[in-house]
Amino acid sequence: EAPLTAIQEEILALKKERNALILAHNYQIDAIQRVADYVGDSLGLAYKAEEADTDCIVFCGVHFMAETAKIVNPNKPVLLPEMDAGCSLSDSCPAEKLAAYKEANPNVYVVAYINCSAGVKALSDVICTSGNAMKIVEKVPADRDILFVPDQNLGQWVSKQTGREMQLWPGSCYAHVLFTQQAIERLKLKFPDALVVAHPECVETVRDNADEVCSTEKMIGFCRDCDAEQIIVVTETGMIHRLQREIPEKTFIAGPTDTCACNDCRFMKMNTIEKLRDCLRDMSPQIEMPEDIRLKAYAPIKRMLEWSK
Numbered sequence: 240e241a242p243l244t245a246i247q248e249e250i251l252a253l254k255k256e257r258n259a260l261i262l263a264h265n266y267q268i269d270a271i272q273r274v275a276d277y278v279g280d281s282l283g284l285a286y287k288a289e290e291a292d293t294d295c296i297v298f299c300g301v302h303f304m305a306e307t308a309k310i311v312n313p314n315k316p317v318l319l320p321e322m323d324a325g326c327s328l329s330d331s332c333p334a335e336k337l338a339a340y341k342e343a344n345p346n347v348y349v350v351a352y353i354n355c356s357a358g359v360k361a362l363s364d365v366i367c368t369s370g371n372a373m374k375i376v377e378k379v380p381a382d383r384d385i386l387f388v389p390d391q392n393l394g395q396w397v398s399k400q401t402g403r404e405m406q407l408w409p410g411s412c413y414a415h416v417l418f419t420q421q422a423i424e425r426l427k428l429k430f431p432d433a434l435v436v437a438h439p440e441c442v443e444t445v446r447d448n449a450d451e452v453c454s455t456e457k458m459i460g461f462c463r464d465c466d467a468e469q470i471i472v473v474t475e476t477g478m479i480h481r482l483q484r485e486i487p488e489k490t491f492i493a494g495p496t497d498t499c500a501c502n503d504c505r506f507m508k509m510n511t512i513e514k515l516r517d518c519l520r521d522m523s524p525q526i527e528m529p530e531d532i533r534l535k536a537y538a539p540i541k542r543m544l545e546w547s548k
């Protein structure tokens with residue numbers, strides 16, 4: 240591996256000085272992944288944030304992830320290198336709209352995918368991630384009608400896997416719905432022995448034709464254990480960095496869209512190595528949230544962390 244750059248060294252020195260924990264999602268750029276204490280999926284990152292005993296947490300990911308870290312570990316600063324790093328999926332379910340739906344359907348049991356705002360979490364009964372969604376949905380009392388928010392693709396996949404009917408909020412991830420089965424089939428002509436692993440936020444035809452559908456963390460285990468030497472990875476492109484670092488003997492090919500050979504999430508990519516350095520140096524920007532919302536949002540996250548152990 241290439242030696243660390245001057246700015247990466249500077250980040251490691253600042254991390255020590257601040258006694259910070261650097262958490263990074265699998266979709267972050269390689270330069271950020273390499274200075275992080277832990278790189279993982281939303282579920283792994285939520286557990287790491289909860290356990291953190293450093294003086295502060297730097298979250299290299301998008302806003303809802305850093306917000307979740309603050310909800311589970313409120314007594315220390317949680318820094319997000321770029322405060323505008325949002326998520327189209329989270330934006331597709333505004334808290335006011337969910338509140339109105341609940342008013343009209345008061346008995347509904349709300350299962351919320353972690354890709355949502357603290358305001359939406361505060362209105363939910365339990366949270367799930369792509370890594371534990373089936374396990375969580377199976378634990379919801381059988382006599383309750385479930386509303387699954389905000390991702391209709393993950394919801395549809397979980398519903399099919401568990402046989403549990405659910406109402407689906409009409410939200411989706413702008414990046415994952417760009418993958419098409421047609422583009423994947425064209426790529427498979429070039430790599431006929433490759434297996435296909437896809438994220439559940441992809442559309443149904445892509446999921447149905449994949450060899451495995453799972454969270455980003457589970458992709459690591461699947462790619463390591465499967466017999467294939469070449470794997471087409473149908474999720475955000477940053478995933479490839481971690482796979483190549485941890486499984487250097489295999490070849491990973493980014494999942495294609497109809498117009499592009501790879502697919503970056505524009506929000507994940509708003510964090511840069513310079514912004515990471517600056518936030519550690521300035522101790523800003525930090526996640527803030529009203530305590531009443533935090534407490535309400537914590538209850539369904541706590542339920543998830545307990546149910547998914």
Ligand code: 13P
Pocket residue numbers: 265279280281282354368369370412438440453454455456
């Ligand atoms: P994972 O929890 O599987 O890493 O997914 C997070 C995400 O934002 C997918 O787009």
Ligand code: SF4
Pocket residue numbers: 301325326327328329354412413414415440475504505506507
């Ligand atoms: Fe949100 Fe999609 Fe980006 Fe994940 S990849 S952070 S779901 S916009």
